Amino acid sequence: MGVNEEADLSAGLDLALKRHPDTSTVYIINDRTPTGLRVIRRLREIIPRYAARVHIVFLDDLAVQDLLSTLRTMKRSDLVIYTFFPRQSQPLLGI
Numbered sequence: 497m498g499v500n501e502e503a504d505l506s507a508g509l510d511l512a513l514k515r516h517p518d519t520s521t522v523y524i525i526n527d528r529t530p531t532g533l534r535v536i537r538r539l540r541e542i543i544p545r546y547a548a549r550v551h552i553v554f555l556d557d558l559a560v561q562d563l564l565s566t567l568r569t570m571k572r573s574d575l576v577i578y579t580f581f582p583r584q585s586q587p588l589l590g591i
Contacts, residue, residue: 509546516573518573520551521571522551523575523577524579526579532579539552
């Protein structure tokens with residue numbers, strides 16, 4: 497028995513952009529675990545579909561403080577999609 501880690505990334509991104517139509521940048525938080533690398537590969541397949549609409553930035557393989565620094569620069573028109581980031585040394589607080 498196992499856990500299905502497949503997600504419909506395209507449907508999730510479509511829904512997020514429908515709910516937030518003024519989005520200019522989408523930040524994707526991800527890690528470099530085997531599952532995280534599969535997610536990145538899948539996202540790279542679907543991203544061309546969104547290229548004319550939003551700028552997509554991958555935030556992967558970052559130290560927590562670097563991630564927080566980047567997220568603090570977000571504009572109101574930006575979105576964050578949190579996929580995987582289990583190897584953190586501290587909680588993601590203070591954004």
